[in-house]
Structure formats: C-alpha cells, structure tokens
Amino acid sequence: MYRSHNCGELNASHINTEVTLAGWVQKSRDKGFMNWVDLRDRYGITQLIFDEGRSEKTVFELAKTLGREFVIQVKGTVIEREAKNKNIPTGDIEILVSSLIILNAAITPPFTIEDETDGGEDIRMKYRYLDIRRNPVKNSLLFRHKVAMEVRKYLSDLDFCEVETPYLIKSTPEGARDFVVPSRMNEGQFYALPQSPQTFKQLLMVGGMDKYFQIVKCFRDEDLRADRQPEFTQIDCEMAFVEQEDILNIFEGLTRHLLKEIKGVEVDKFPRITYDYAMKTYGNDKPDIRFGMKFGELNTVAQHKEFPVFNAAELVVGIAVPGAGNYTRKEIDALIDWVKRPQVGASGMVYAKCNEDGTFKSSVDKFYNQDDLAQWAKITGAVAGDMIFVLSGPANKTRTQLSALRMELATRLGLRKPEEFAPLWVVDFPLLEFDEESGRYHAMHHPFTSPKPEDMHLLETDPGIVRANAYDMVLNGNEIGGGSIRIHDKETQQLMFKYLGFSEAEAKAQFGFLMDAFQFGAPPHGGLAFGLDRLVAILGGQETIRDFIAFPKNNSGRDVMIDAPSAIDTTQLKELHIKLDL
C-alpha cells in the first residue's frame, strides 16, 4: 500500500494517527531548522513538517533535496498545526514525517502548476498532462464525469437503454465532411466515422428499443473555428411513440435535474418560443434570455419621416440598453465603430438617450421630435436612464447585427452572469433553408426531420415557409441540444430526398437501408442530441470547452502533445490500397 489516506482527508480527528501519504511536492519552505512541504494529490493538499529536532537526520536532509513536482511517499504522525489554515479542509493538521521515499524525481515543469499559471495555451497543450494537474483543468474533468453520470442515471431510471452504435460506418455526401477510414479487407472502399448516430438510432426505434440514449463521440472534418473540435461528444437520444411534447417534457426534466443536482439551481418551466419569434425578438435562434433588450421594430414609427436612411430600409429595429443613458459621446462613437467592423457589418447606428426628466436626446433630432422618440421608447421598452440603439437595413442582416450588439452590450454590462441559468426551447424551425451557393434547398436540421403535417401541402409551392417538428434547447445564448420528430414512412422520406435534390438512385444508394426499414413497421419516433462538451462548459460557468476535454486538438486539428496526425509508412499505405496524392 502506497498510502493509508489521500492528501485531502486528514483533519483534527486524526491527530496522533500514524499515516502514510503519497503525492507531489507542491512547494517547500526551508527555514533551516524546519522544512515544510505541501504534498498534493487529486484530493487536496496536506502540509508535511520536517523538523531538525524531531525528525531523523537522514530524513531531514533528504527533505531539503525535494524539488517541485517530485513524487514522494511519507510516513509520519498527524499533529495539530500551530498556524492553522482555515481555507483548506486539512488546514488544522500537519504530518510530522518519520520516513521519506522519493518515488520519482521531477525536472522543472515548463509552467507553474498553480490555479493561475504562467503557461500560455500552446505550452499547456504540449504538456497537457502537467496542465491536468492544475485545479481548474482537473476540476473541469471531474465535473464532466459528474454531469455524464447524472445524465446516465436520470435516463436509465426512465428506462432509456444506452446502446453502442458503430464507429466504422458509411460515408454520405450529405451534411458536413466525413473523416474516412480506408478498408484493408475491402479494397478501394472506405468506412466513415459517424457525424452522429442518427440513422442507427432511428433503426433502433424500428427495432423496438423504444427509448435509446448514448453518450458518444462524433466526428466532423470541418475547418475548425475557435472552440470547435474535430471529435466531440453528444448525448444522443431517441424515443418511439412520442410527439414533440413528450420529448420536450422528458429532456426539460433532464436539464432541470442537472441544474438542481449539479448546480443547486431550481428553474421554472422552460419558456417556449418559435424560431420566428426568436429571430424577430433577438435576431438569433439561440437567444440569451438572462437579460431583456428585446428588439423593438420601429418601421411604423420611424419610417415616412424625413430620414432617408430609415425610409429606404427594409427593417428599422432598436433595443433599449438599461443604464446606458449616461454613455459619453466617446463611448457611443466607439460603439458605432464596433458595429461598423466587418465582423458585424452595420453601416451606421442611430441612438436616442432617455433622459431622467422624460425627454430624449437622439442622433437624429433633425428628423424626429420628442413624440416620435417617445414612441421608440414605448416599443423598445426603454425607461429613463436607458439608451436606445437603432439599426436599419435588410431585415435578416440587420437583425443579426443588432443581435451581435445586444450580446456585446450585455457582456459589457455584466448581464451574462455565468452562475445564472436561463434555459428555453426554440420550436417550429423551418424545414429547409435555401443555399445560395448550390442554388437549392438544404435540410435545416437533417433530411430525416418531419415537416409539420399542417404545412406538408406547402412543400411543392413554397418550401421555404414549411415548418418542421424541430426544436432546440437553448441555455444562456448557446444551443445545447436540438432534435426533431422524424419521418417514419418510406413515401415521405422519398419525397423529402426528392425535394433536397437527390435522384432516386442516390437516395437509394445512400439511405436505402433506412427507407427499407421503414417498410417493416416503423413506429412514430423522434429525439434530440445534446452537445456534452458545451453543456458541461456552460454548467461549469465557462465560455470555452477546451478545459472540459482531457486531450483537445488545436485549430489545425493537431494533438500537439502526441504529435498527431503523422506520416505513416508506405507498407501500411500499400496494405490499405492507397497512395499519397500531394
């Protein structure tokens, strides 16, 4: 036995106990006749004391050789500490060491193993195993485990069965780019790694599994934007004999359970808003509703006046920013510059300040009188002390721009509190979206999503307005889950592929097995998937997912620690029936 206790559990009740501990040297303070060492393991820190008067000479001398991150084993007696440390659970005691063994010496780490480290992102990733020793990363991984366990328990208790679906599947051109795996045994053929277990979970429903889930890795070979990973983890779920309402209830229950068990937060029934409402009210299909600043559409009150910019615009839309009424001219100008940056893309911005005395001061006083501005205030919900910011232009673009401004101001005003949780459902997503590049409609969710029966007749005539039984769960401005009721009959599925531009042969080659399956008695079914990486990050109060992934890849898809990907030898290529084409 390397240890009788861990470094986080000893306290005053253990005084006079003989213990054996093992761990890492966090730091050591040498006072000449006395030497204190902080011994660290996953569970905490325990103070060791080496005392010239009370310790054996060899032990005392050896302790002086200990460097940071040495791995040691000590035996000793738990004694009361003179200067107690109320900040840690072991702060009342220390170990008077009688025996010391250096299990493994350590060279100096390339960055400090502290909560606030001096190491930059790159070096931390190269030595990720050292980074994991730091509390913020270690605790994120423990937190992730806790969330995953709670998810499994909750779903399992509701009769969901976790089924492992295959990782070596079939490549399909629909959706994102696949990672592929050349087959040695099937010459010239390739497996694909799953972007999601979508078709398999539907086949499990056809197979009568009734309630399925899986916490599963998925893969997308996309150019990596910040905070995207080529491999990511989903909580993937599917249920048979359900309507949208059943699914929303079950997974709202799961999320509420997580918030309560993990964060101690009780939340009300989740608001449900339509995609259409979300876009008009927040300019965004994943609105952060921890704060207001809802959009007010000002066309009726701001157009048909003398201001040509607004008159020419498809949409004039504003938000009331609480407490921003006292922004200086300089601050406002900076904000106008901010919305004009290419990333946002507005051509300008109008503002109106709501004075404490009920009057208004705007940048367009030449065109609008106090009554006009009072109407703006009424529509945007502005009160004294607020600032109204107004953008105008083509409807969709303008909403997106105002949404960016809304989020930016909320961040600046401290309204995006990490420990406040405001979940909601966004429902009634469009079934299709028009893709300018390919000149055709694409499935907004995926081609297995069911159109709303009542919109079905519009598919031929006005496909763009057909709504789907599709829904997203949104938490604090992030889509954390999304899903849909699926098509479960061959005819509708065939029709859908047709509308998406598949030839009959293509549809059959790629998804024939699914449509065949539907012929053998497929139940109505639907489901959703949560992004686990994002979910744990948000529950953990963090903006980025990287610290919640043990060994993440960088933006070029590289693991810089193990140096992957890498070249492989030609014999290996030959066996796989491929050669390089550089």
Add this chain to the structure above:
Amino acid sequence: MYRSHNCGELNASHINTEVTLAGWVQKSRDKGFMNWVDLRDRYGITQLIFDEGRSEKTVFELAKTLGREFVIQVKGTVIEREAKNKNIPTGDIEILVSSLIILNAAITPPFTIEDETDGGEDIRMKYRYLDIRRNPVKNSLLFRHKVAMEVRKYLSDLDFCEVETPYLIKSTPEGARDFVVPSRMNEGQFYALPQSPQTFKQLLMVGGMDKYFQIVKCFRDEDLRADRQPEFTQIDCEMAFVEQEDILNIFEGLTRHLLKEIKGVEVDKFPRITYDYAMKTYGNDKPDIRFGMKFGELNTVAQHKEFPVFNAAELVVGIAVPGAGNYTRKEIDALIDWVKRPQVGASGMVYAKCNEDGTFKSSVDKFYNQDDLAQWAKITGAVAGDMIFVLSGPANKTRTQLSALRMELATRLGLRKPEEFAPLWVVDFPLLEFDEESGRYHAMHHPFTSPKPEDMHLLETDPGIVRANAYDMVLNGNEIGGGSIRIHDKETQQLMFKYLGFSEAEAKAQFGFLMDAFQFGAPPHGGLAFGLDRLVAILGGQETIRDFIAFPKNNSGRDVMIDAPSAIDTTQLKELHIKLDL
C-alpha cells in the same frame, strides 16, 4: 400521447381502466366473430380483443386487415381474460378495443420475429433492426446496458473518474495493425484509431487523475477470426500509487459486485495462480476451473519402462475424466481421431480405464502393470469409473493438445455450465515472448509493462524467464480482463524499448511524449482493461458476443445492413491528399 401504458404493465388491478396502447402486431387470431391480436412492444405483450358483438363495425373490420408487424395504436377497456395465460405478466387481462389506428403498415418480414427464428445469420444481419425486435437480441442489449451502468456506478462510487480520451490519435507500428484516418488539414499525414487508450490513461496518471476509467471503443485492423470484431469495447482502468495487490482487490470487488447484482451469484475470494502453474496444470493461461481434470505429469512413472513413445517424449501428461470409464471402444477411437485432427495435432493417445474393482485396463497393458497404472491414477487423481487419457511429446505442444481435449470433454460431459461462475486471477506472466518470425522478443502484454523488480537483473542474460507484474482475470475459460503495473520512469522505459529492438530514434519518435512525461514526476501506477463484449456475453451465459452488439460486422469487416465500407468519390479523395492504389 401515443399511449397511456406500455404493453408489459397492465394486470388485473387495471380492470375497467380506459387505456391507450401502441406497438407491433405480434400475431392475430381471427375466429370470424372474434379477433384476438397480440400487441408487442419492448416491455411485453398485451392481448387485444375485437368482438363483432361489442366492437364498432369499422374497428372490427379494420382489425381483420392487420398483418404481422403492423404498427398500431388502440384505445380500449381493460377487461378480465377468460382463458388466463399464467406465463406472461399481462396474462390475466385483455383490452376490448374501441378505437384502432394503423400508424404504419408493414410488409412481411424476411424471417419470423420469434425467440426461435427461421432466419439464418446472414439475413438477420442484413435486417438487424428486425432481429433486434426478437427477445434474445433485445434482452442482450438491455443486459449489456445494465452491466455497463453497474460498472460505472461501482467505479464512480470508488472515486474513479471517467475521462474521454481521443479517438483520433497517432499510428504506431507496435502491436496490432491500426485503422488510420487521412488528415485533410495536415497533408500526407494520418491519424490512427486507438487500439486502446493505453498511453493516454498513463498520462492521466502523470496528470494526477489518480483513478481513471472509461468504457470506450477500441479498434484493431486484424483478420477477423470468428467472434472478433474490428471495433470492440473495453472497460479501461488505471490507478496511481498502487501495487498489483491493490488492483487485484479493486477489480475482484467489481467482478464480485457484478456477479451479485446482475446474476445473484455470490463467489468466494478469487483463486490466484501463476502463469507457470496455469500452463502446467491446465495447459492454458485462461483455464476453466468450473471443473477439475487437472493435468498429472507422468514422466517419473511412465518413462524408463518399455514404451518407446513415452520414453522419447519431453512430457508425458494425463487427465482423469470423471465418469468416462464406461466409454466404448468406438467412443475412445473417435476421441483419438479427434485429438489427431490437424486443429489439435496429437500423434496418438493412450488411455487407462479405472475399473470399479480397483483394477485398470489400458491401451498400453503390454508396457505397464497394475502398479504402474495405479500410480498414474494417483497422480491424475483418477477414481473408479474414470478414464485416464495420456498424451506425450514436446512439453508446450502437448499441454496445448491436452488442454483442447480437456475442454472438449468438459463440454461433452456438460461440465461447462453457463450459469456457474468460476473466476480466478492468473498472475506472474512472462514479460517477453520470443517471436520466431521476427527472431526477437516481443512484449507479452505491451511495452509499458513493468518487469518484476526481483527479475530485472535477468533482462540482459535470460530475458525469456523475466516475469512481469502482469495479471489476467479469467472467467469460465475466457480472459475477461488483463493488465499490469506499468513502468513509470524514463530510464526503465528506454531500456525496455531497447530490449524490444527499438532504436533510440524510433522509441523517441513514437513514445517520446510518454518518456518525457515520466520526467516530470510520474507516480507508480497500473491498471487493467476488461473486454466488455466478452464479459457481458459470459455473464449472459452465452458463448458468442454477436448478440450483445447492436450492429456487429461480419468476418470481412462489413456492415451488411448499411453496406459499409463503400467507395467514396474522387473529390473526397483529392481533399484528403490520397488516391487509390489497387
């Protein structure tokens, strides 16, 4: 809501309740004026009754159109059944149907959806989603989920943290063949899919995670023998600051817990035998100890007599087969033919029958008298009514042959009872094994396994006899788990790579990151991995793993249901910087 109850939960306490059920038509019996339908879902079967006298005419008529595997929804009243079926939980009641909706019609399935199906392996795999509707497969998947949940709960309660390690890692030539994934963003380079998360779990130990586990998919591109899959699932575990004893105790605890919770079986402390003992006593490093038939080495009593075959042999070894004393001459001859088959490879077999009167009748009476044979009986433990079978030849080969015979006879004698569980540990595996083909030593477990410190000095002089701190858990003749204490210092790891024939440059290129990590204070650590597919199959009392995998691949590594792997188009290849080389 598609249903108020499922098809397995209604009983006499629900009589007169109005219910809504949904499911599949298992079968329908049309008696003209009366029509019974068995409605099936994952949870059970409920009988529906359509009665000309009591049902609406349209409903009654529609019921007559129902075929097998139609998906329907019914509303009706729970009534007491006249002819009760005591074999199913719902057997006391039936549903008098008032409303019937066909949710999805079904064409005739290609095989019967019954516990004993008329479908062969190939067609069941092609229509796996229909196969999953059958109880044996469905229950195997539910059973697997239950085992996995218990494993997670048990380990989680012991502070093990499940950490997800990456799937896109680095290819190494050591071990089995890797599946590789061409990188689009890193031209000419490849990821590999993990054969196990071995190095990552060791890095987690260096990172101070202390106790790690993961239920994780692993990949090996090997020619598939029966009952092997290119992707398989491991329960992967690692602990820091442990000795072999700690690991054996923890995972013996896990297995005992599973046997108790899942099977209701209490087992004693697991026997521990050495590799050497296992080979000498059972001819096998994964002995089935549900029965005896231990090997008796007969060299001292059978050699130096007149029988030249035994005199020339390196080893003469026998087993006493209980109750086989009455085998006919014909049966014995058939058995001799069996051991002479190329798959076993013995050149002949000697037998000695233990008569009820204490005398013996052997095939070598010419060379051995009754006293000689009495000694054979003593050494093999044979009693009256047994048959002693003796093989001879080169030691290792002969043991393997006798092991095959021992298992075959145990099967024939019904001694391999699926619901009896006899776990054990095999310890002290050799560190290295000599590979004739490459003319060098290979790591028996893997190159990270620690030699026993007391054998370390033999590495230079007699590497073949160096023992490792490596262990296997064996259950009913199957290796269900295996692991080792790892090397945790750079010098020993470097030495190990040297002994395994790596140049310094190769070792550094492939495992430099691990050896570097050891320099920063690696704790002593070790672990093991269970094969989940095999473990659940054995716990489920089955010989093959296929029904415990939702979507298995065939022996050519194909998924015949989705038809993968498959060709991909040239644009996709071009993006990946590869071309076919057929």
